[in-house]
Each structure stands twice: as C-alpha cells, then as structure tokens.
Amino acid sequence: MKNKIPVAILSSLFALQLHAAQVTVFAAASLNESLKQIAADYEKTSGDKIIFNFAASGTLSRQIEAGAPVDIFFAADETKADALEKKGLLVSGTRKSLLGNSLVIVTPTDAAAIHSPAELTNAAVQHIALGEAKTVPCGTYAKAYLEKLQLWLAVEPKVVPCESVRAVLAAVESGNVDAGFVYKTDAAISKKVKVAYEVPAADAPKISYPLALVKDAPQSEAAKRFITYLDSDAASAVFKQFGFIVLSSPPAK
Amino acid sequence: MTDAILTANFSKRFSGGPEIVTDDLHIGSGITVLFGASGSGKTTILRCLAGLERPEIGTIHFGEEIWFDAGRNIFLPSRKRGVGFVPQDYALFPHLTVARNVGYGLNDLPAAERTVREVETLHWLGLEGLENRLPRELSGGQQQRVALARAVVRRPRLLLLDEPLAALDTPTRLRLRGELRQLLRQLGIPTILVTHDRIEALALGDDVVVLHGGRNVQHGAVPGVFSRPVNLAVAEVIAVETIQLGHILEVRDGLATVAVEAARLTALATDLPAGVREVYVCIRAEDVILMRADTIQSSPRNRLVATVRTLTREGPLVRASLDCGFPLTALLTHPACEELDLREGGQLVALVKAPQVHLIPFAR
Amino acid sequence: MSSAEWQLVGFSLRMALASLLLILPVGLALAWWLARKDWRGKALVETLVSLPLVLPPVVTGLVLLQLFGRRGPVGSWLHTTFNYDVVFTWRAVVLALATMSLPLFVRAARTAFEEVDEKFEQLARTLGAGEWRVFFTITLPLAKRGVLAGTLLAFARALGEFGATIMVAGNIPGQTTTLPVAIYQAVENGEDVHAWTLAGVSAVIAFAAVFISEKLQRRRK
Numbered sequence: 001m002k003n004k005i006p007v008a009i010l011s012s013l014f015a016l017q018l019h020a021a022q023v024t025v026f027a028a029a030s031l032n033e034s035l036k037q038i039a040a041d042y043e044k045t046s047g048d049k050i051i052f053n054f055a056a057s058g059t060l061s062r063q064i065e066a067g068a069p070v071d072i073f074f075a076a077d078e079t080k081a082d083a084l085e086k087k088g089l090l091v092s093g094t095r096k097s098l099l100g101n102s103l104v105i106v107t108p109t110d111a112a113a114i115h116s117p118a119e120l121t122n123a124a125v126q127h128i129a130l131g132e133a134k135t136v137p138c139g140t141y142a143k144a145y146l147e148k149l150q151l152w153l154a155v156e157p158k159v160v161p162c163e164s165v166r167a168v169l170a171a172v173e174s175g176n177v178d179a180g181f182v183y184k185t186d187a188a189i190s191k192k193v194k195v196a197y198e199v200p201a202a203d204a205p206k207i208s209y210p211l212a213l214v215k216d217a218p219q220s221e222a223a224k225r226f227i228t229y230l231d232s233d234a235a236s237a238v239f240k241q242f243g244f245i246v247l248s249s250p251p252a253k
Numbered sequence: 254m255t256d257a258i259l260t261a262n263f264s265k266r267f268s269g270g271p272e273i274v275t276d277d278l279h280i281g282s283g284i285t286v287l288f289g290a291s292g293s294g295k296t297t298i299l300r301c302l303a304g305l306e307r308p309e310i311g312t313i314h315f316g317e318e319i320w321f322d323a324g325r326n327i328f329l330p331s332r333k334r335g336v337g338f339v340p341q342d343y344a345l346f347p348h349l350t351v352a353r354n355v356g357y358g359l360n361d362l363p364a365a366e367r368t369v370r371e372v373e374t375l376h377w378l379g380l381e382g383l384e385n386r387l388p389r390e391l392s393g394g395q396q397q398r399v400a401l402a403r404a405v406v407r408r409p410r411l412l413l414l415d416e417p418l419a420a421l422d423t424p425t426r427l428r429l430r431g432e433l434r435q436l437l438r439q440l441g442i443p444t445i446l447v448t449h450d451r452i453e454a455l456a457l458g459d460d461v462v463v464l465h466g467g468r469n470v471q472h473g474a475v476p477g478v479f480s481r482p483v484n485l486a487v488a489e490v491i492a493v494e495t496i497q498l499g500h501i502l503e504v505r506d507g508l509a510t511v512a513v514e515a516a517r518l519t520a521l522a523t524d525l526p527a528g529v530r531e532v533y534v535c536i537r538a539e540d541v542i543l544m545r546a547d548t549i550q551s552s553p554r555n556r557l558v559a560t561v562r563t564l565t566r567e568g569p570l571v572r573a574s575l576d577c578g579f580p581l582t583a584l585l586t587h588p589a590c591e592e593l594d595l596r597e598g599g600q601l602v603a604l605v606k607a608p609q610v611h612l613i614p615f616a617r
Numbered sequence: 618m619s620s621a622e623w624q625l626v627g628f629s630l631r632m633a634l635a636s637l638l639l640i641l642p643v644g645l646a647l648a649w650w651l652a653r654k655d656w657r658g659k660a661l662v663e664t665l666v667s668l669p670l671v672l673p674p675v676v677t678g679l680v681l682l683q684l685f686g687r688r689g690p691v692g693s694w695l696h697t698t699f700n701y702d703v704v705f706t707w708r709a710v711v712l713a714l715a716t717m718s719l720p721l722f723v724r725a726a727r728t729a730f731e732e733v734d735e736k737f738e739q740l741a742r743t744l745g746a747g748e749w750r751v752f753f754t755i756t757l758p759l760a761k762r763g764v765l766a767g768t769l770l771a772f773a774r775a776l777g778e779f780g781a782t783i784m785v786a787g788n789i790p791g792q793t794t795t796l797p798v799a800i801y802q803a804v805e806n807g808e809d810v811h812a813w814t815l816a817g818v819s820a821v822i823a824f825a826a827v828f829i830s831e832k833l834q835r836r837r838k
Contacts, residue, residue: 062805127705132788134806160705160787175688176704305739331742338743344736348758357754358744407744 020047021222024069026060027052028076028137028209029164030101030183034242035074038235046229048222056164058135064089064214071223074098074211074230076165077137081210091220094213098230100245101207102184103141106193108175114196117146120179121154129171129180132161137207138168142181144205169193183207185243208247258282258443259411263311263321265301273297273467275311280462282443286454286475289464289490295447296341298464299413302445303338304331315411334411337404337442341416343396345388351375351399352384358407374406378436393421394429405440412437412444418453430456431526451491455479455533455613465490476533495541495582499534499612501525508554508607516578519554520610533613538572540609541583543593544602553604557581561599564590571595577603618814626818629796632707633775636714640722640771645764647719648726649752653735670720674780677716681785685712709786710793717778718771725770725834729763730756766833773826777819 027035032054039050053060057075061084064070073090075081078097084090107114112124120128131139139161146152162168165182172180173192180193187195211230217223229235236246257279266272273294287295300306302313304320307328313321320329346354355374359367375381378398388396397417404412417433418426434457437444448454454461454475461478463471471478471487478487479496499511499518509522513534520534542553557577565572571590573583581603593601647666651659669677685692685703695701703709733756741751757764779797786793788802796819803812 059805062807065807126702132802157792160789162787174682174686176682176686176692303743305743331739332745332747334743336743338740340736340740342736344734344740346737346741346755357741357746360750361745403744 020049021219022049022051023071023219023222023226024051024053025072025074025226026064026068026070026214027054027072027074028057028060029054029166030076030138030186031074031209032166033189034185034239034244038230038238041234041238042226042229046225048219048226050226054166056131056136058132058137059163062135069218070214071217071219072211072227073214074209075137076101076207076209077140078208078210079140080137081212084214085212089215091213091215091217094224094227096211096227096231097208097247098211099209099239100247101209101243102201102245103138103145103181103199103204103207104184104187104195105179105197105199106169106172106182106187106190107179107196108172109192109194110175111178114179116197117149117151117199120146120158121151125178126158127160127177128155128158129160129162129168129177131165131168131181132163136162136164136168138165138181138183141205141207145181145199145203148203148205188243209244259302259313259315261298261302261311261313263301263308263313263323265297265306265308267297271467275301275469278462278469279472280443280445281460283459284437284444284446284457286458286461287445287447287464288451288454288458288461289449291449293464293490294467295449295464296415299338299415299445299447302411303336303413304329304334305338335407335409337407337409337412339397339400339404339412339414339417341419343388343400343420345396345399345403347388350385350387351380351391354388354399355380355402355406357403370406374402378402392425394425397421397429401436405442409442412440412442414444414446416447416449418448418450433457451479451494452535452611452613455496455535463487463490494538495534495536495580497534497579499532501530501532501612509612511610511612514579516557518557518605518610519607520612521608522612525612526614529614531614535611535613536581536605536609538582538584540605541575541581542604543573543583543585543589543595544604545593546601552606554607555603555605555610557603557605559601559603561595561597561601564595564597575603618818622811622814622818625794625796625799625815628794629776632710632714632795633772635711636718636775637768637772639711639715640719641768643715644719644722644726644767644771645757648723648730649756651723652727652730666723667720669717669781674717674778675784678713678781678784681709681712681716681781685709685785704785705787705789705793707786707793710782710795713781713785714775714778717781718774721774722767722771725767726760726764729760729767732763733759762833766830769826769830769833773823773830776822776826 025035035052043049057077057080060073060075061080064073064084065087073081073084081090081095105114105117114120119125130142133139133143143152146155160171160177162171165186168180169182169186169190171177173190179196184198187193211227213220213223213227239246259280261275261278264272264274275298287298289295297306301308308321308323310323311321312319319327320334321327346357349357352371356367356371359370362370375384378401380395380398380402383391383395388399391399418430421429430453437457446457458475460473461475462469463478465487476496479491497513499513501509502512503510504522507521507523509520509525511518511520511532511534518534559575559577559581562574562576569587570584571587573585573595575581575583583603651663682704683689687693687696687702687704692703695703703712737755737759738751741755746754777797779801782795783798788794788798796815800812800815800819803815
C-alpha cells in the first residue's frame with residue numbers, strides 16, 4: 001500500500017505529461033484579457049497549455065498565410081476568416097461566429113467632451129486614431145460607419161492609422177490624439193479614456209468574431225477541445241463579464 | 254639698445270615638457286634675433302607673444318597695452334594684438350590663391366582700399382603675376398614671400414618670424430638672406446626673428462637674445478654678444494668662433510680682398526652688395542686647416558702664419574686658439590693634433606678656403 | 618511607377634532634405650566642439666550623440682514621443698503656447714529623421730574637422746579673424762569633403778529611417794508616410810509589386826548616396 005500512492009501520483013503525472021498539449025491561438029487584440037482568463041481556467045482542468053498571439057486580425061491572417069504554426073484563429077471580423085477559407089487554410093466545418101461587440105468613440109479623460117460623431121469634424125478635433133482600415137477590423141468598422149454617416153471625407157485628413165485596436169487605445173490614452181474608435185470592451189479596460197459616444201447597434205456595421213481551426217494545426221485534437229470550451233457556458237460568462245455580446249447563432253455563412 | 258617696446262616676464266610649460274621662462278625680456282624697436290639651439294623654447298616664446306599660446310604665470314606688455322597678465326587674468330586674444338606672424342612652414346591657406354591669402358587680413362578695410370594695399374604689397378615683394386596661383390604651385394622662396402606679404406599687409410605693430418629661412422634649400426637660403434635683410438630694413442617694423450643659425454643671426458639682427466635651457470641668458474647688440482659671451486652657457490650656445498671686423502680693400506673677379514687687422518684674407522664677393530666696405534669676417538672653427546710651417550703649395554687662398562695661444566681638449570676634439578695677426582679659432586681631432594705636434598707657443602700655417610670666409614656687411 | 622508612388626518618393630526626399638536643415642547647424646556645432654574643445658562632461662556628450670546609432674530605433678522614437686507628445690515637456694509647451702502639434706504630423710517625421718541621422722553626420726564632420734591642421738586657424742586669428750570667420754573661411758572649407766560625405770550619409774540614413782518615425786509620426790497616408798513605412802505597409806497588405814517597386818527606388822537612392830560619400834571620404838591628395 002505504501003508504494004502504490006507514489007506510483008499512482010507518478011503515473012498520473014506521467015499520463016498528464018503524455019496528454020498535455022500546447023495549443024497556439026492567434027486572436028484579435030481586443031480579446032486579450034478575456035481569453036487569458038478563460039485559458040487560465042481551462043488549463044487548470046484540462047492540463048493543456050494555451051499560448052496566445054494577440055494582434056490585429058489582418059496581421060494575424062498574413063502570418064498564417066506565410067505558414068506560421070498555429071492551431072486556432074479567432075478574428076474580429078468575418079472577412080479575414082473568409083480570406084483564409086478561400087485559400088483553404090481553415091478546416092471546414094470548424095468555423096463559428098462566437099462574439100459580437102459595440103463600437104465606441106473614446107477621448108482622453110481630460111479632453112473636451114464629444115457628444116456625437118458629427119462633432120469629429122470640429123476644428124478642435126485635430127487627430128483621430130483609427131485602426132488601419134485594411135488590417136484592423138475595428139478600423140474597417142469605424143470607416144464603414146463614418147462613410148455611412150457621410151462624415152468620412154471630412155474626417156479622413158485627421159485620421160492617424162494605428163496597427164491594432166489596442167494601439168488606438170494607447171494613442172488616446174497618451175493624449176496625442178483627440179479621439180479614437182475602439183470596442184466598448186476595450187474602453188472598459190482602460191482608466192485613462194472616457195467613452196464619448198456609443199454607436200447604437202442599429203447604426204453600426206455588424207461586428208462579428210469568427211473562430212476556426214487552422215489547417216495542419218500541430219495540436220488539432222487539443223485545439224478542438226479548447227474550441228468546444230470556448231463555446232461553453234463557463235467561457236460565455238467570462239466574455240459577458242468583459243462586455244462582449246455572445247452570439248448563440250450558427251456560423252455567419 | 255633702443256627703448257623697449259615689449260617687455261615679457263612669463264613662464265610656460267607644456268605637460269611633460271620643459272619649462273620656458275622669459276626673464277625680464279625687453280625687445281627694442283629694431284630687429285631682434287631670438288637665438289638658441291633647437292628645442293630651446295624660441296618658437297614657444299614667439300607663439301606666446303603672438304597670442305597663440307597662453308603662459309601660466311607672468312606678464313607681457315606692449316607699450317602701454319597689457320597683452321597678458323596672469324595675476325589679473327588678462328589675456329588679449331591674438332586678433333587684437335596687431336602682430337604679423339610667419340611660422341616656419343608658412344602655413345599658407347592651401348585653399349586660397351596668393352591674392353586671397355595676402356588679402357585675408359584686410360577684411361576690415363573698404364574694398365577699394367583693400368585692393369590698393371594688396372597690389373602694393375604684392376608688388377613690393379615681387380609677387381606680381383602670381384595672384385591666382387595656389388600655394389602648392391609656388392616655389393619655396395615664393396611661398397616665403399607670400400607669407401611675409403600676408404603678415405605685413407596689415408601694417409602690424411610687431412612682426413614675428415619663426416626660422417624664416419629654414420624651410421628653404423641652401424642656395425635659395427643664402428640668396429634670400431640678403432633680400433630678407435633689405436626687406437626688413439625697409440619695412441621698419443619692430444621684428445622678432447627666431448633662428449638657430451649663427452650666420453643668419455649676424456646677417457639679419459640688430460640685437461640678439463640668447464636662449465639656453467629654456468631661458469633668456471644674454472641680450473645685447475649682435476656683434477658684442479657673439480664675440481663676448483657672458484658665460485659658459487652662452488658660449489656653448491653660440492659656439493664661439495672667429496668673428497672679426499674687416500675692411501674690404503679690393504673686389505675683383507668675384508673675389509674680395511679683406512683686411513683683418515694686419516692680415517689679408519681672400520673671400521667670395523658674389524653675395525656682397527656693391528660699395529660695401531666694412532664687414533664682419535666669420536670663419537667657422539671646423540673650416541680652419543692647420544699645417545706645419547714648412548709645406549708645399551696648396552689650394553686654399555688664405556695661408557696665414559699662426560702662433561698657437563691655447564689648446565683646449567673637448568672630448569675627441571681639440572680647440573686651438575691661434576694668433577694670425579687676429580684671433581683665429583680652429584677645431585681639429587686629437588690624433589691630428591698629435592701628428593702636428595701642436596703645443597702652446599708653436600708656429601704653424603692656418604689655411605682657409607676663400608668660400609669659407611663669410612663676409613657679412615656691417616653698415617647699419 | 619504610378620503617380621502616387623512618385624509622390625511618396627517626393628515626400629520622402631523632401632522630408633530627408635528638411636531634416637538636413639535641422640542636422641546641419643546642430644551637427645556642425647557639435648562636431649566642432651567635439652573636435653576642437655575639451656571639457657569635463659565631454660565623454661557624456663559623445664555618448665549621448667552616439668546613442669541613436671546604437672539604441673533600437675523604436676526606443677529613440679519612444680523617447681521623442683515622451684518629449685514631444687502633447688503631454689511631454691516640449692510638446693505640451695508647443696501645444697498650449699502656439700497650438701502647434703509635432704506628434705502625428707510631418708514635423709515629427711523631420712524630427713525623427715534628424716535625430717536618427719545626426720550621429721552619422723557628427724562622426725564624419727568631427728573627423729573632417731580634426732583633420733584640419735589647427736595651424737591654419739591660428740594663423741587666421743593673428744590676421745584679425747574672429748572665431749566665426751575662422752570657422753567659415755578656414756575650418757569649414759578645409760573640411761568640406763568630410764562634411765559633404767557626412768551630409769550624404771545622413772541623407773541616406775534619413776531616407777531609410779523607420780522605427781523612430783513610425784513611433785512618433787505614425788503612418789498617415791499623404792501626411793507622414795515615408796518610403797520605408799509605405800514598404801512595410803505594402804508588405805502587410807500583401808501588395809508585393811508595390812512593395813518591391815518602392816524597395817527598388819529606396820535601394821537605388823541609398824546606393825548612390827553612400828557610394829559618393831565613400832568616394833569623398835577616401836580620396837586623399
């Protein structure tokens with residue numbers, strides 16, 4: 001009996017070793033804190049380890065196209081996933097649209113208040129930070145929104161393109177720009193910006209976060225398990241806590 | 254000696270080097286030669302007077318002006334001293350033409366006057382036609398004259414020349430020595446001239462300051478200092494040799510007959526200006542050849558019967574003081590001395606070749 | 618090459634030239650001080666001037682951002698007093714280019730000044746020239762080749778500057794997008810032809826500038 005306990009512990013550890021996988025996730029910058037918390041919870045129970053690369057979705061898809069070894073792609077807009085799917089880089093049938101979000105205009109906490117998007121055309125507003133429209137979904141959404149309001153032409157000369165939504169946040173926090181477009185979930189995390197205007201869901205473009213298994217994933221079994229977890233109630237609770245909208249609908253297409 | 258226009262009492266030391274001290278140095282308004290061996294501090298003193306070096310302790314006064322006073326922390330910068338400085342290598346601005354070099358110091362003058370002065374100075378130093386040449390296209394003698402022109406064009410109050418003839422080859426140097434002397438006399442600017450060459454000092458200077466061990470040790474009119482060094486130190490520097498007053502009796506076929514006391518010497522007259530009667534006769538001790546009295550014809554024109562007064566041993570050499578009707582010093586090796594069986598009171602013949610009898614015009 | 622691409626090249630060239638306007642007076646003064654004078658904090662100054670050469674460019678950019686951002690010591694003064702913004706404008710581009718290229722210029726110019734024999738300067742002083750006149754009529758002309766070589770090097774470096782520029786000026790099309798930034802963006806967007814065209818232009822200009830600079834510095838009489 002005395003010998004069996006250490007052996008049991010050793011063998012279960014060994015078993016864990018054999019089963020413990022390292023799952024690589026490329027995720028949109030705005031998912032930073034929420035995914036990290038979810039992964040921490042998941043690692044405790046599953047024994048797998050989750051590794052993240054957070055950046056603008058466009059940057060991430062470029063890296064996947066170039067052959068980066070990654071298991072899961074979790075972007076902030078559907079077009080990025082579409083592009084990869086067209087190139088056959090996503091495993092068919094694994095794609096789901098998991099989350100939604102809201103677009104907000106933020107300003108530095110000590111700046112004059114902005115009450116509506118139209119005020120962005122004021123002379124007092126000299127620099128507006130936006131995600132770079134081709135690579136950053138948040139920037140694409142913001143541009144589409146401003147075009148819809150026919151404010152884009154007036155606002156464009158003031159735009160400072162940033163490489164991710166978090167870069168936009170940082171620019172607004174530093175006070176070097178007068179306003180910026182981020183997600184509501186990003187504004188919630190920062191103490192140095194204030195939300196000047198929340199874009200109503202009806203006016204905003206549809207914001208949708210697709211999630212998929214990448215083709216030739218090094219750890220596809222473990223990855224599938226994590227994807228399932230991301231869809232679970234436990235994960236949804238965390239997402240909601242951070243302010244995301246959890247979509248319960250099937251894949252966007 | 255004329256009244257002093259410049260007095261200097263300073264000390265300058267370069268880190269790790271010797272200390273150069275001017276001890277109550279008075280410079281008059283003529284041409285003063287700063288004489289000493291290489292490394293005796295002549296150039297340093299000149300540069301301190303020019304304002305290019307700053308001594309540690311002491312004073313420099315030019316007339317009523319204080320150029321330097323360490324105690325009161327006064328240092329007049331070079332550009333305000335109104336000096337003309339000609340360094341040993343001339344330092345002609347390599348990127349400027351002769352005309353631009355010469356005219357560099359005239360910036361304060363209106364353009365018209367500047368041109369007049371430039372042309373006048375260029376003409377006076379024989380530099381016409383060279384206005385647009387660059388320094389590297391000039392001969393050594395031309396460069397020297399450009400450097401001089403550049404220094405004097407501003408009518409400086411004090412002219413400082415550092416070994417003005419040293420950079421030239423020997424024939425040019427000899428030729429220009431006479432020219433320089435004339436130029437300096439014509440200019441009439443108080444001049445301090447540095448040299449280590451005894452003949453140059455004699456030829457060019459009115460007064461001489463002898464430097465030894467970084468310090469001025471004797472000061473006086475040229476002939477006096479050279480023939481009567483005040484102590485052994487000065488004597489070492491000057492290397493006492495034969496300097497006597499002579500009187501030219503006749504000049505014929507490029508040769509001059511000179512009377513020195515009772516003796517007659519033949520010397521070259523090629524560099525001698527016409528009409529000169531009084532000269533210094535200089536004979537280097539090493540140029541005197543001694544022979545026994547009873548010998549055959551030999552080439553040196555000057556054969557003098559000599560009596561040995563004193564013999565002084567200097568290492569492998571012997572210095573012989575002779576009386577040929579005038580004092581003559583000879584230098585020979587110890588073995589030679591033995592062979593000739595030289596002894597005090599003995600008689601022999603001293604020979605000097607005509608080219609080695611140097612004549613320096615005495616006229617002031 | 619399209620007209621937009623030519624405009625980009627034009628913008629980069631103009632910015633590099635503008636940065637020279639900042640570099641030359643500051644650089645000449647620094648190079649002269651370092652070449653001719655000795656003082657207690659000299660080693661510190663030498664190190665500071667050389668820092669942008671060795672630090673990661675983004676670090677230099679970060680420092681500039683801190684200083685010239687709206688909340689930074691210089692930036693806030695400019696913003697409140699003149700309503701003048703540096704960060705995210707073309708002025709930040711010029712600032713970044715100048716800061717990154719200054720060390721190269723100072724090195725070359727300093728060497729050039731050190732090679733000018735001081736005897737010429739001293740002689741000029743005896744002829745009544747004040748320090749400014751000595752500098753402009755003697756020192757600078759005699760150091761001309763080295764200074765020119767340094768200018769070309771600085772120009773080439775400015776044209777290729779990326780890390781600091783992107784930190785402090787961002788990438789605003791038509792306003793702060795320089796050649797290197799545009800190339801990076803083109804690669805990010807998968808616009809390969811565009812990227813290679815611009816890279817080619819960049820390479821040609823850089824090659825020419827450095828080639829001439831080397832020639833100038835190597836020829837000795």
